[in-house]
Amino acid sequence: MSKSTISTFELFAMFPDQETARVYLEGRLWPNGPRCPVCGLGERITARKEGFYRCNQCKEDFTVRTGTIFERSHVPLHKWIYAMYLLVTARKGISSMQLAKEIGITQKSAWFVLHRLREACGPKLEKLRGIIEIDETYVGGLEENKHQSKRLHVRGGSNGKTAVLGMRERGGRVVAGTVDDVNANTVRPVIAKYVEAGAMLHTDEATVYKNVPGFAHETINHSTGEYVRGDVTTNGIESVFAVLKRGLVGVYHHASPKHLDRYVDEFAFRLNEGNVKNHTMTRLDSFVRGTAGKRLTYKGLIQ
Secondary structure (H helix, E strand, O other): OOOOOOOHHHHHHHOOOHHHHHHHHHHHHOOOOOOOOOOOOOOOEEEEEOOEEEEOOOOOEEOOOOOEOOOOOOOOHHHHHHHHHHHHHOOOOOOHHHHHHHHOOOHHHHHHHHHHHHHOOOOOOOOEOOEEEEEEEEEOOOHHHOOHHHOOOOOOOOOOOEEEEEEEEOOOOEEEEEEOOOOHHHHHHHHHHHEOOOOEEEEEOOHHHOOOOOOEEEEEOHHHOOOEEOOEEOHHHHHHHHHHHHHHHHHHOOOOOOOHHHHHHHHHHHHOOOOOOOOHHHHHHHHHHOOEOOOOOHHHHHO
16 A cells, blocks of 8 residues: 655655746646636746746736745745645644744744645635534633733623634534624524535534524534434534644644634644645645635735
């Protein structure tokens, strides 16, 4: 049986320089040849020199970086690939301090690189189907440790914490993200967007999940100590939240509400396309395809 992983040594041999990385990225982003990221056409493209192209339709010049998370970055492309490799192979993520040491850039630049990478991890729109476990968790610091002006107030004994709604297809993919509050008005549209109509929802006894139109529903009563009843359980999505919280506390230490969705996307990606059951290069291929159309500027990040 062939192995499903590659070592860092093997990765460096595959991508020793920016040129090998460029060729790889072009092959994944443009499988049918160069395509203009401005107008979207690929019929009238002229190669000006290696890696540089002109669209004769809209008269724009472009490279494989244009219109992706790599645009206007001074970090060489082979270092970007190594950063992707580190992010998909580290179960709980990698800190900006560690990435800075690994690829030889400043911590500030590494922080920006990581957020660009997380931007590429956003959820795909293919809907979850079958049995879907749904639950919410809360992420954030204790209110007594915050200045009064920064304290938030939400229900359920979770003051100051950000609510994260998670959905896991039984034996399959995960979709998760922040919500302003956990109520029918916020939860139902998310379920409708990401879950195929007619699916079976498994939740705890919270009333917010009851009678969601278009779905079958089974509940587990945690308040009575019930966690599994036949095949009804929410243990799968709860295990996702456990990994998320261990990573946020143990690796990242803190994630502001403003950036939390990107961190959640990162963890969800590692459970989906970035799953360890997939070959390392398959995971990297999926990661690269997610970079198109996902440019994130530093100004947009910090505003």
